[in-house]
Amino acid sequence: MASIRGRSWERYHSVSQKRLFITILFSTVAVMFLLALGLWFIPATGLVDVSSLLPKLVGAVIVIFLFLITLGSGLLAYALTTRNRIFLAQPLRGVVLKFLYPMMVPVAKIFGVSRDRVQQGLVEINNILVKACLKPIKPEKLLLMMPHCLQFHECDRKITTDVYNCVSCGRCDIMDLLKIAKKYNVHLSVATGGTLARKILKERRPHAIIAVACERDMTSGLQDSFPLPVLGYLLDRPNGPCFDTKIDYRKVGEAMLYFASLGKDDKQSSEEPAVAGG
Ligand code: SF4
Numbered sequence: 001m002a003s004i005r006g007r008s009w010e011r012y013h014s015v016s017q018k019r020l021f022i023t024i025l026f027s028t029v030a031v032m033f034l035l036a037l038g039l040w041f042i043p044a045t046g047l048v049d050v051s052s053l054l055p056k057l058v059g060a061v062i063v064i065f066l067f068l069i070t071l072g073s074g075l076l077a078y079a080l081t082t083r084n085r086i087f088l089a090q091p092l093r094g095v096v097l098k099f100l101y102p103m104m105v106p107v108a109k110i111f112g113v114s115r116d117r118v119q120q121g122l123v124e125i126n127n128i129l130v131k132a133c134l135k136p137i138k139p140e141k142l143l144l145m146m147p148h149c150l151q152f153h154e155c156d157r158k159i160t161t162d163v164y165n166c167v168s169c170g171r172c173d174i175m176d177l178l179k180i181a182k183k184y185n186v187h188l189s190v191a192t193g194g195t196l197a198r199k200i201l202k203e204r205r206p207h208a209i210i211a212v213a214c215e216r217d218m219t220s221g222l223q224d225s226f227p228l229p230v231l232g233y234l235l236d237r238p239n240g241p242c243f244d245t246k247i248d249y250r251k252v253g254e255a256m257l258y259f260a261s262l263g264k265d266d267k268q269s270s271e272e273p274a275v276a277g278g
């Protein structure tokens with residue numbers, strides 16, 4: 001009964017999370033419309049002095065920009081609500097990560113919505129868009145990237161140097177993640193922060209990543225690593241930030257299954273594993 005209640009809550013949270021993200025997305029588009037109108041109307045009088053054609057040209061550029069942004073936002077909302085594959089998924093991922101998200105944060109603030117909630121929606125839409133354009137990847141070109149705060153705080157094993165220093169005592173989720181890495185023959189790295197993560201990326205040159213992080217690190221990681229496909233899963237923090245954090249390793253296992261299914265069974269690959277944060 002408790003698990004049914006838990007699932008219902010998760011489902012309710014997921015739906016409300018999507019609605020919230022879509023609301024903020026279209027509110028941001030509305031703000032852009034207002035800004036664009038202001039940008040055009042105010043200087044238009046001055047532009048006429050330069051050339052009678054200039055206001056029309058500027059107006060046309062603004063209309064095209066607004067049309068593309070509205071179309072892109074509509075596609076994002078469609079992808080988020082239906083989880084269907086959409087065309088132009090990769091360029092749209094770039095637009096939402098680099099352009100729309102930074103504009104959504106101040107708009108969300110006006111509505112009293114935290115940055116974390118926007119970032120949770122961002123991770124979800126990122127995963128949908130990544131799955132829409134993933135191609136089969138060899139296991140050795142896939143990287144599992146985990147944060148150091150998953151390691152039990154009293155454990156003295158140097159897992160950032162080599163995760164195989166873990167002796168699988170079971171006191172933290174690294175044990176289960178290691179099992180997944182071994183099962184699928186993929187490399188598992190544990191990073192203490194952005195600098196080490198960038199170093200690992202440089203050394204291993206993966207073609208795709210399954211990453212686990214908190215909202216803030218995940219967002220900056222997704223932005224920094226674009227256009228590399230990254231499936232992101234958010235940490236649980238039952239003990240507070242950066243301390244004995246948890247991840248439902250089954251989500252990572254489902255993501256691995258998803259990669260393994262690519263190119264084998266197209267129908268199966270379009271099915272959606274559970275995604276953290278949404
Ligand atoms: S599972 Fe590994 S990393 Fe976690 S506490 Fe045990 S030895 Fe340390």
